Amino acid sequence: MPVIIRDDILQSVEKPARYTGGELNSIIKDPSKVSIRFAFCFPDVYEVGMSHLGMRILYNLLNEREDTYCERVFAPWTDMEARMRENGIPLFSLETRQAVGSFDFVGFTLQYEMSYTNILNMLDLAGIPLERADRGEGQPFVCAGGPCAYNPEPLADFIDFFMLGEGEEIINEVMDVYGEWKKEGASREEFLNRIVKIEGIYVPGFYEPKYKGDGTLEAVSPLKASYPAKIRKRIIKDLDNIYFPEKAIVPYINIVHDRIMLELFRGCTRGCRFCQAGYIYRPVRERTPGKLAELAGKLQESTGYGEISLTSLSTSDYSGLPELTGELIKEMEPKKVNLALPSLRIDSFSLDLMEKVQKVRKSGLTFAPEAGTQRLRDIINKGVTEEDLLNSVGLAFGGGWSGVKLYFMIGLPFETMEDVEGIAKLGRLVADEYFKVPKEKRGKGLEVSISTSSFVPKPFTPFQWEAQDSIETLRQKQKFLRDKISGRHLKYSWHDPELSMLEAVFARGDRRVGRVLARAWELGCSFDSWGEHFKFDVWMQAFNDCGIDPAFYANRKRDPDEVFPWDHIDIGVTKKHLLREYQKAEKGEVTPNCMTSCVGCGATVFGQGICSEYSGGGRKQQNIASDGREESE
Amino acid sequence: MSKIRVRFSRGEAVKFISHLDLMKVFERAIRRSGLPIDYSKGFNPHPQMVFGLPLPVGMTSDCEYADFTLAEETGTEEFMQRLNASLPEGIRVTAAAVNNSKKNIMASIRGAEYLLQIFTNEVLSLENVSAGLENMLKCESIKVGKESKGKDGRRVLRETEIRPMILKAAIEPVRVLPEGYEGFGSAYLIKAELKAGSEANLRPDLFLKAFAQQLGTTADAVRMHRSALYSEVGGAKADPLDKACLS
Numbered sequence: 059m060p061v062i063i064r065d066d067i068l069q070s071v072e073k074p075a076r077y078t079g080g081e082l083n084s085i086i087k088d089p090s091k092v093s094i095r096f097a098f099c100f101p102d103v104y105e106v107g108m109s110h111l112g113m114r115i116l117y118n119l120l121n122e123r124e125d126t127y128c129e130r131v132f133a134p135w136t137d138m139e140a141r142m143r144e145n146g147i148p149l150f151s152l153e154t155r156q157a158v159g160s161f162d163f164v165g166f167t168l169q170y171e172m173s174y175t176n177i178l179n180m181l182d183l184a185g186i187p188l189e190r191a192d193r194g195e196g197q198p199f200v201c202a203g204g205p206c207a208y209n210p211e212p213l214a215d216f217i218d219f220f221m222l223g224e225g226e227e228i229i230n231e232v233m234d235v236y237g238e239w240k241k242e243g244a245s246r247e248e249f250l251n252r253i254v255k256i257e258g259i260y261v262p263g264f265y266e267p268k269y270k271g272d273g274t275l276e277a278v279s280p281l282k283a284s285y286p287a288k289i290r291k292r293i294i295k296d297l298d299n300i301y302f303p304e305k306a307i308v309p310y311i312n313i314v315h316d317r318i319m320l321e322l323f324r325g326c327t328r329g330c331r332f333c334q335a336g337y338i339y340r341p342v343r344e345r346t347p348g349k350l351a352e353l354a355g356k357l358q359e360s361t362g363y364g365e366i367s368l369t370s371l372s373t374s375d376y377s378g379l380p381e382l383t384g385e386l387i388k389e390m391e392p393k394k395v396n397l398a399l400p401s402l403r404i405d406s407f408s409l410d411l412m413e414k415v416q417k418v419r420k421s422g423l424t425f426a427p428e429a430g431t432q433r434l435r436d437i438i439n440k441g442v443t444e445e446d447l448l449n450s451v452g453l454a455f456g457g458g459w460s461g462v463k464l465y466f467m468i469g470l471p472f473e474t475m476e477d478v479e480g481i482a483k484l485g486r487l488v489a490d491e492y493f494k495v496p497k498e499k500r501g502k503g504l505e506v507s508i509s510t511s512s513f514v515p516k517p518f519t520p521f522q523w524e525a526q527d528s529i530e531t532l533r534q535k536q537k538f539l540r541d542k543i544s545g546r547h548l549k550y551s552w553h554d555p556e557l558s559m560l561e562a563v564f565a566r567g568d569r570r571v572g573r574v575l576a577r578a579w580e581l582g583c584s585f586d587s588w589g590e591h592f593k594f595d596v597w598m599q600a601f602n603d604c605g606i607d608p609a610f611y612a613n614r615k616r617d618p619d620e621v622f623p624w625d626h627i628d629i630g631v632t633k634k635h636l637l638r639e640y641q642k643a644e645k646g647e648v649t650p651n652c653m654t655s656c657v658g659c660g661a662t663v664f665g666q667g668i669c670s671e672y673s674g675g676g677r678k679q680q681n682i683a684s685d686g687r688e689e690s691e
Numbered sequence: 692m693s694k695i696r697v698r699f700s701r702g703e704a705v706k707f708i709s710h711l712d713l714m715k716v717f718e719r720a721i722r723r724s725g726l727p728i729d730y731s732k733g734f735n736p737h738p739q740m741v742f743g744l745p746l747p748v749g750m751t752s753d754c755e756y757a758d759f760t761l762a763e764e765t766g767t768e769e770f771m772q773r774l775n776a777s778l779p780e781g782i783r784v785t786a787a788a789v790n791n792s793k794k795n796i797m798a799s800i801r802g803a804e805y806l807l808q809i810f811t812n813e814v815l816s817l818e819n820v821s822a823g824l825e826n827m828l829k830c831e832s833i834k835v836g837k838e839s840k841g842k843d844g845r846r847v848l849r850e851t852e853i854r855p856m857i858l859k860a861a862i863e864p865v866r867v868l869p870e871g872y873e874g875f876g877s878a879y880l881i882k883a884e885l886k887a888g889s890e891a892n893l894r895p896d897l898f899l900k901a902f903a904q905q906l907g908t909t910a911d912a913v914r915m916h917r918s919a920l921y922s923e924v925g926g927a928k929a930d931p932l933d934k935a936c937l938s
């Protein structure tokens with residue numbers, strides 16, 4: 059039975075179209091004709107969730123199955139939540155407007171830690187017990203995947219099973235098992251017993267953490283010998299031949315990325331030491347330009363979108379970029395379809411390309427040098443020099459651009475006040491480049507905006523052992539930098555260090571921090587990543603109530619041999635390699651990217667992507683180091 | 692170059708879409724359909740289309756209008772069929788005609804008819820409600836506070852005279868109660884004809900506000916539908932797809 063939502067309710071909330079569905083290319087099936095109903099939940103508002111490519115891929119992929127109906131669910135904004143609670147309306151799906159509590163699966167995608175309270179809130183709105191231990195026969199299985207699932211422990215008490223890595227294959231395998239299991243009418247436990255055999259499935263209830271006297275972990279161990287001791291993530295080998303939707307839902311209201319998203323490749327060859335995405339998605343695997351042009355054409359026809367964006371971690375590293383952009387411009391120009399190029403790196407910045415595709419706006423260009431001095435950029439292995447940056451902005455200013463955004467991090471490991479000051483200096487040098495361009499050639503109204511985020515140490519990066527700066531230290535650095543940045547063309551903005559601290563707790567938290575999460579939710583926290591709803595004092599009360607010290611997780615430097623809550627997860631890259639990278643960072647030594655040489659990070663275990671070009675002899679190996687796989691396993 | 696005027700409906704699924712978003716829906720549908728729409732010149736080319744009176748958010752309609760300029764001659768049947776194939780389900784083109792008029796649809800609208808289902812917690816008799824409406828219509832002047840944005844961006848209430856913009860209004864019972872509205876004390880329907888368009892425009896919510904003042908109650912829920920939109924030829928009502936409006 060569909061949930062009924064009267065007009066007076068929808069008329070009283072902001073953006074009611076968030077809740078009404080019916081968009082072009084959304085999938086309508088008869089729920090009584092399928093045996094598996096999957097509620098794909100994004101723990102944030104519609105506009106954010108609909109901008110997420112992974113959800114779109116899996117939504118279409120699941121709906122390719124005749125036995126399955128996958129529907130979308132987003133977190134209702136606080137105004138709608140209030141009306142739903144007043145009127146006894148449970149969390150509902152967008153397609154059929156049915157109660158999520160009656161589905162077979164409730165799947166969450168974990169994109170950022172600060173969405174975790176929304177997960178609990180959505181479960182509560184759906185009338186599903188928050189803790190997995192309290193769920194019984196006939197209730198949905200709550201599962202999760204996505205980048206934050208690589209450290210599943212903070213959510214281990216709430217999620218029945220996690221799917222690690224890229225989802226296209228594993229999710230189908232789980233649905234196959236479920237179909238059989240449902241027919242047999244076997245127990246809940248039995249279903250989990252069956253899927254735990256699938257590579258990439260982590261069933262937290264089958265594992266138990268033990269702690270040492272000092273509060274650090276001793277181990278997270280399987281309760282039975284038949285459960286895998288290490289859970290290896292899944293990756294897709296051949297991106298050209300894996301399912302990619304040729305149709306995309308076209309929302310009625312503006313969403314964050316309101317355009318066709320074309321995924322060029324997965325992974326990143328760079329190895330920036332702070333960047334989790336650079337490690338968890340290894341190795342790099344590309345789609346061919348021919349396949350991409352074909353997909354772009356089909357997506358354009360099915361959506362009518364006027365813009366295509368090339369999305370990947372570092373788009374300008376794509377080997378077929380000239381071929382692909384040439385083809386797309388030729389195809390799309392007559393149809394009045396624009397090409398958008400996000401995340402261009404300044405060291406391979408191509409002004410020509412920018413000229414060709416962005417004919418209209420010449421206001422904003424974005425660069426991410428991340429650190430203010432060469433010393434610190436070497437430490438974080440960000441292969442960008444001051445010269446690169448200044449050349450690029452010089453060219454851009456000469457080409458008529460007048461606005462530049464520069465992204466940095468403060469609180470990076472081994473940072474000194476000189477490095478912080480370096481950010482201001484670099485900003486000044488960028489501004490100077492503008493004035494070197496003759497007046498008649500440059501655009502009007504120079505604006506250099508400098509923005510700093512606070513470094514959050516993440517699992518599966520070389521900095522996973524590092525302490526985060528305290529909130530006070532981060533504040534001091536922000537203030538110091540504010541005083542150093544002067545001149546009317548330079549603007550400075552910064553992030554709340556309180557939010558970064560919480561992120562640090564949940565990024566590297568163990569199973570115990572789940573209690574804090576539940577308590578914070580009880581006390582009214584949700585939508586924490588939305589400034590107006592972030593209640594830091596309430597969070598601190600939650601830590602206090604649970605007797606948990608956030609500094610233990612955020613601000614403590616770990617010993618090289620400390621056991622981490624995510625050590626039983628295997629992303630391919632070994633802990634030994636990460637430690638080696640950490641030690642190189644301390645010495646300021648840089649590591650080449652996978653295109654230049656293979657440093658043996660461990661991702662070869664997948665025998666796929668760029669790594670196999672080395673082992674297969676297609677690429678010459680230079681100073682290859684052992685990936686330390688034998689020792690670490 | 693040729694011009695086509697269409698009538699289209701907007702159903703329940705798309706009633707919470709703003710006018711601006713609706714234009715984007717058409718822009719994309721046109722692009723999907725491959726229909727030879729004419730584009731404006733300049734850096735950011737826009738398809739040449741003009742819409743009639745924006746439909747307030749939350750309302751369904753079966754009488755919306757739009758004008759399209761085409762770069763190549765296209766038959767009205769073909770135009771309608773290809774556009775429908777590309778539009779989302781909630782929006783349907785129901786009629787199309789060649790348009791030779793110089794006046795665009797936006798400038799031609801003069802009036803609109805609305806069906807307004809009102810639900811109140813209070814129990815009211817249909818006779819009382821009808822009498823209330825009759826009394827209101829007898830007044831020579833009806834003033835109601837209209838909210839608008841002041842110079843400094845703050846909201847201000849301005850007294851507005853609306854009586855001349857109410858052309859007709861009558862009360863009817865709600866014959867089939869929609870699902871979910873069973874819990875209200877009473878339900879009734881107002882059929883109202885109001886001035887609409889660029890010369891004088893009375894929004895139905897303002898009309899309802901005035902009526903609520905008259906009755907001394909508030910509407911606790913309202914379902915709104917636009918059932919007609921018309922222009923004028925020689926002082927008489929005319930359908931925008933009427934020959935007289937198209938030549």
Ligand code: SF4
Pocket residue numbers: 340341342651652655656657658659660661662668669672
């Ligand atoms: S094994 Fe070598 S080529 Fe493969 S991801 Fe690691 S460093 Fe790169």
